[in-house]
Amino acid sequence: MTESPALNGSPIRTRATVIENRADGGGGFCLTLAVSGWPGALPGQFVMLSAGPRTAVERWDPLLPRPMAIYRGHQPGSAGESTEIQVLYKATGAGTRLLAEALPGQLVRVVGPLGVGFPSPSSGQRVCLVGGGTGTASLYEWAVRCARKQPVSVLLGARRAQELIGLEDFEALDVDLRCATEDGSLGTAGRVTALLEPLLADVKPEEMSLYVCGPTPMMRACSERASRAGIRCIVSLENNMACGFGVCLGCAVPLTEGGFSLVCKAGPIYDAREVDWAGLP
Ligand SMILES: Cc1cc2nc3c(=O)[nH]c(=O)nc-3n(C[C@H](O)[C@H](O)[C@H](O)COP(=O)(O)OP(=O)(O)OC[C@H]3O[C@@H](n4cnc5c(N)ncnc54)[C@H](O)[C@@H]3O)c2cc1C
Ligand code: FES
Numbered sequence: 242m243t244e245s246p247a248l249n250g251s252p253i254r255t256r257a258t259v260i261e262n263r264a265d266g267g268g269g270f271c272l273t274l275a276v277s278g279w280p281g282a283l284p285g286q287f288v289m290l291s292a293g294p295r296t297a298v299e300r301w302d303p304l305l306p307r308p309m310a311i312y313r314g315h316q317p318g319s320a321g322e323s324t325e326i327q328v329l330y331k332a333t334g335a336g337t338r339l340l341a342e343a344l345p346g347q348l349v350r351v352v353g354p355l356g357v358g359f360p361s362p363s364s365g366q367r368v369c370l371v372g373g374g375t376g377t378a379s380l381y382e383w384a385v386r387c388a389r390k391q392p393v394s395v396l397l398g399a400r401r402a403q404e405l406i407g408l409e410d411f412e413a414l415d416v417d418l419r420c421a422t423e424d425g426s427l428g429t430a431g432r433v434t435a436l437l438e439p440l441l442a443d444v445k446p447e448e449m450s451l452y453v454c455g456p457t458p459m460m461r462a463c464s465e466r467a468s469r470a471g472i473r474c475i476v477s478l479e480n481n482m483a484c485g486f487g488v489c490l491g492c493a494v495p496l497t498e499g500g501f502s503l504v505c506k507a508g509p510i511y512d513a514r515e516v517d518w519a520g521l522p
Contacts, residue, residue: 252355252486253278256348260325262341267403269375270341271312272328276351279324281317283358284383285310285477285510289485290328290340291350307336308482308505310379310454311354312407329378329406355485356509359383360475362391362450369394369440371463373433373455377407379477379509380454388416394440395419398433398459402426434462446471453513454479457521464513474513480504495520 257274264270272290289306314326332341343349362368368387370380377397387393393416399405400423411418419436420428429435433455441449453463454477467474483491485505493501494508495517502508502515 251280252353253280254350254352257326257351258323259343259345259347259349261345262343264341265403265406267401267406268333269329269331269404269406272330272340272343272349274326274328274349274351275323276314276318276326277323279314279318279326280354282311282315282326282354284315284386285359285379286354286356287311287379287485287509288326288328288351288353289355289482305336305483306350306352306485307340308355308479308485308509310477312378312381315382329375329381331375331404331406352485355505357507359452359477359510362387363447365391366447367392367394367444367449369396369437369449369451371396371398371433371437371451371453371455371459373398373453373459374400374404375406376453376455376459376477376479377405377411379479380452381407381410383452384411384414384416388414393417396421396433396436396440398422398436398455400424432462433459434466437463437466441466441470441472444470444472446473449473451475453477457518460513461518461521464516464518467513476511476513476516478504478509478511478516480509 257276260273262272287308287310309328312327312329318324332338372380395416395418398421421433451474460476480492483489487506492504497517
């Protein structure tokens with residue numbers, strides 16, 4: 242497994258108060274939660290969120306929480322005060338549609354931070370971040386931190402312009418930002434790999450680290466291209482999860498060396514060469 246810096250705080254299990262749950266018009270939502278006792282998080286870590294708000298009557302349907310990247314709020318909170326953390330998500334299935342109904346003042350169960358953070362690039366390397374769909378959310382804080390130290394290219398892809406979540410936040414960063422949309426409504430028409438190929442062709446292997454988060458076919462395609470170019474590629478997997486902390490075995494991913502790894506504990510961050518892509522759906 243890839244190395245990652247030590248985490249300051251242990252995960253907490255708590256009920257967080259919804260501060261805001263704003264729709265962005267493209268089916269995406271930005272949820273801001275006030276969390277007491279927040280220990281802070283590393284870029285790349287995630288939380289498990291209960292699917293719907295807790296109202297006067299405790300509801301357990303759907304039973305399983307949903308994993309969500311921490312978009313903002315990586316600093317630990319001060320003692321006795323609550324910290325605001327943000328999650329960007331898309332209402333795609335039953336759980337996230339319920340989450341989209343959460344109103345300010347309601348309570349949402351939170352467990353986290355979970356998983357490991359992104360490993361650092363070598364000093365002086367160009368960093369290239371590739372985000373597809375909601376995978377973009379996992380990369381934002383990492384882009385912020387990398388951009389303080391080295392040149393960063395951010396390649397974002399989605400089906401259409403409205404689905405490029407977090408775009409305004411990336412535009413505000415000092416990074417080389419390029420977008421691709423499949424319908425051509427913003428940036429290059431086509432897939433995000435069309436933006437990646439010329440970048441990979443232009444660097445020596447030791448000059449770049451690539452970080453990718455998005456749908457599995459996109460991560461597989463980026464991993465293949467990076468492998469051909471000899472460039473280190475780190476992926477953040479978005480497998481379905483049921484518990485989030487290594488108990489249910491529901492998130493296991495096959496490894497090239499044989500056996501399986503639990504994405505919620507050993508991941509979600511992996512060196513792309515560790516993952517047996519042929520064994521993933
Ligand atoms: C580390 C990580 C970070 C993520 N970050 C984000 C993010 O920032 N924003 C975002 O929009 N999405 C993110 N996702 C994806 C997000 O978790 C899914 O889109 C979400 O779980 C879908 O939930 P749903 O209720 O809408 O869909 P549904 O299809 O209704 O439910 C999916 C959920 O059902 C359960 N489930 C389904 N099949 C099984 C099964 N076979 N066994 C056990 N349980 C099952 C699981 O709990 C699964 O998570 C992330 C995923 C991971 C792993
Ligand atoms: S989600 Fe349960 S073991 Fe990983």
